[in-house]
Amino acid sequence: MTVQGWVYNRTDKGKLVFLLLREGTGFVQCVAFKNDLPAEVFERLLRITQESSIVITGMVRADKRAPGIPGGFEIGVKDAQIIQTANEDYPMALKEHGPDFALDHRHLWMRMPSQWAVLRVRATVISAIREWLDTNGFINMDTPILTPAACEGTTTLFETPYFDEGMAYLSQSGQLYNEADIFAFGKVYSFGPTFRAEKSKTRRHLTEFWMVEPEAAFCDLDALMEIEEQFVTHIVKRVLRDRQAELKSLGRDTTRLEKIEPPFPRISYDDALQMIQQIAAETTDPEKKELLKIEWGMDFGSPHETELTARFEKPVLVYGYPTQVKAFYMEPWPGRPEVCKSVDLLAPEGYGEIIGGSERMSNHELLLQRLHEHKLPEEAFKWYLQLRQYGSVPHSGFGMGVERTVSWVCGIEHIREAIPFPRTIKRVYP
RNA sequence: UCCUCGAUAGCUCAAUAGGCAGAGCGGGCGGCUGUUAACCGCUAGGUUCCAGGUUCGAGUCCUGGUCGAGGAGCCA
DSSP states (O other): OEEEEEEEEEEEOSSEEEEEEEOSSOEEEEEEEGGGSOHHHHHHHHTOOTTOEEEEEEEEEEOTTOOEESOSEEEEEEEEEEEEOOOTTOOOOSSOOOHHHHHHTHHHHTTSHHHHHHHHHHHHHHHHHHHHHHTTTOEEOOOOSEESSOSSSOSOOOEEEOTTSOEEEEOSOOHHHHHHHHHHHSEEEEEEEEEOOOOOOSTTOOSEEEEEEEEEESOOHHHHHHHHHHHHHHHHHHHHHHOHHHHHHTTOOHHHHHTOOSOOOEEEHHHHHHHHHHHHHHOOOHHHHHHHOOOTTOOOOHHHHHHHHTTOSSOEEEEOOBGGGSOTTBOEETTEEEEESEEEEEETTTTEEEEEEEEEOOOHHHHHHHHHHTTOOGGGGHHHHHTTTSSOOOEEEEEEEHHHHHHHHHTOSOGGGGSSSOOBTTBOOO
16 A cells, blocks of 8 residues: 655664654554665665655554554555655654744644644534534524624724725624524524634633534523533534544543533522632632632632532533623523523533523513613614514524633643634734 | 743753853764664754843843733633
8 A cells, every 4th residue: 555644753773764654644653674675765764854745655564563643553665755855954843842932833833743633623523513503403604704893892803994884893703693593594503713802811712713603593591501511512422432542642531521411510600609609718728719709790700610610520501690791682580680591611620611602682672771781882783683573582592612622622721722823912923 | 901930052941159051852974673752872053032231250130121921801
């Protein structure tokens, strides 16, 4: 058989050369004995540089000693043709790099096994997302990226000149458009890039990230939570089924992922708050105590989510947040207007929020009132308000961050590794 | 925007109390028939982020700046 690929690493033993070849879908070891091939070819393999492109002809055989992803087999080389000899100054050493250097060389860094594995898992996560939605009655209905104004009215937006229409803004959510779509199609999802111009500098933030946003008509908060746990479980199971070798090479403890099964624990904001307050009271570390300080009405920050989810093995659904910390369009809790029918899905192991969702407000007059309370321009939301005048129904939806989900599934430290070319506050290269 | 930390060879890092600029990897040359980031010998490789200051002497101390990282806020 022949293998086409790139030389990831070379080890020579005099009359024997090992080449660890990247061939796109995996890493395979090729072994060349001096006596098995023409002297001139062997001499070239002995001197081949890292990352050179090559076509190898040989025989596959099983060998427990052979490394690779997956390991356990290798190719005995009979002949080889070098396509291009890579320059000898390839900058990526076969070890850890600092983040600045690694990100400056993202175009090469992605060839490394760890990055290759994460991005392969990402592709499977995306495939599983579409698979579950497509087979559960959701239809893909993408939403515009160039938008006239803030969808939720709070987050900082990237802006761009738009002909004679003034400024257009890069989408930070397709949700409002999804809400229009469900009245035509019942259950829909949008899936695309999302842009946030916030100056967030943490391992959980990107300025450009991918979000899937399912939305369903005739769906209340309870039904939404069921959808979320089925959806997340399916994604985890697909990765466990199809990407074992990649997870293993990342050193991921998959027993944690194997426990992901519905139902997920459901906790009200009120109860979660009490748990956090108790944790804060019991902690002796004064710095941690200060970080965990919280009272009713405040949103959970990252330290709160971390402490809370550390006490569960599965993702946790926290519902019923205070209205004042959530977006204007969320349905109020029956009999408790200070609380809304929102739900966040917090991933375990300290990864925190990967899904934010809610039941949407279906009453026209109340929605109009909320718009005014939030000082949003009624004219810009005219179409959105009309949805409540022509056949309004209870409906719900959520947004899931792809990179945060991939980070959790892979067990990696930083979200920037979960997207091929990350965009952060200080980086738009390469 | 705020808080904390960092910047030394291509890369990852070390350098006692302020006293000759170092190692491993990667590159080059040589050796080895089972390497797993191989190993062994030799070799080349430096504006110690920038601008000032203190000092006989600064990678090290002081001032200002640049760039980066982690965290907070905000969020997926």
